[in-house]
Amino acid sequence: MQNNRYVRHSISALALAIAGQAGAFELNAGDYQAELYGYARFNASYDIDEDIGISTRAGAFSAINTGADEDNEATGYFSADAVQTRLGVRASSPEGVKVVLEGDFRPGTLRLRHGYGEYNGVLLGQTWSNFNSFVGNTKVLDFDGLAGNAGLQGRVAQARYTTGAFSVSAEEPITNFLEGAGATVGGKQGLPTLTARFEQAAGGLSYSAAALVQEVGYDTGTVDDSIVGYAAFAAAKMALGESLTIQGSVSYTDGANSYLYRSGENFGAEDAYIRGGDLESIAGYGGTVGVGLDLGAGSSINVGYGLVTVDWDDAEADGAAVADKSETNQNLMANYLWSPVKNVMMGVEYGFFKRENVNGDEGDANRILFAGQYTF
Structure with a gap:
């Protein structure tokens, strides 16, 4: 009987929430609380001189033609989708x-x-990596965002x-x-990846490392071999008055380029290469800077x-097939965002993407x- 009463209370709460305040549909049953949240999103892109759009109409470094192929690129390409649309449920019990x-529909399912x-501070499941921060991110419309x-x-x-402000994690490698x-092969997952992060805010300054x-x-x-890879980043955001912010981040990796954002063909580059049966680490670095008004x-x-x-210098010197690998990725995004009414956002953004290969x-x-x- 308790379970049946709980279901009836939940259904009644849902009906009331749908007729209630905007921002999320709340479900309350006794001391149990839940809310349904999400958004519907439309993205449209116009690629001026080369078609580099993928799902959510984000720009892809992997789609940029380089060298002689750049002269054979498509121009004036338009496309649109709504696969960024998102739906989630948050719930809490009386015990805390x-x-x-939460899910979305990228790349179409x-x-x-x-x-x-x-x-009590213990999290189990899938969510943002602990080796991650949004503190230094600039607001952009491109779903995949800035390299670095x-x-x-x-x-x-x-x-x-x-x-x-401190968190540690053991994560899926x-x-x-x-x-x-030059073939990319997934590494052996013998141990979890270990991370530690500190994130804090004081006055107009927010920072994370x-x-x-x-x-x-x-x-x-x-034949087998293993090496230890490591990575680190620092990010910060400073409010300069009530309307202006400046933010950015710096990152360094060695044997952990999977965590150097957008460093490879589109996301993480390879962590290492094989030389005579031994793994040799590959290093990388990156950063961002931005302003918001x-x-x-x-x-x-x-x-x-x-x-x-x-x-890639050591890998190239050791004869690895890396000539066509992306050595430097960079992009710039400038946008205008506006909210005509509550819970509605519109925006337009210019994006410039550039890729340079090892060769x-x-x-x-x-x-x-x-x-x-x-x-909602």
């Missing part, structure tokens, strides 16, 4: 247990973004403990290396620039992105 379940529980944003900028399965003729260690290994049954009346202007570079070939692309978002 919190549960989040429902996928899990977040699925975790949390109690701090940390993974993605979600992984993990066990995390947080106390105050993300490793890969070069094998043979994190470090990571991981094992990169392989084992064919007859609040114009009032729900509108703002934001400009951000990001760059990442991977050091010196390079290419760039210019694009315009438009977005409309309705949040």
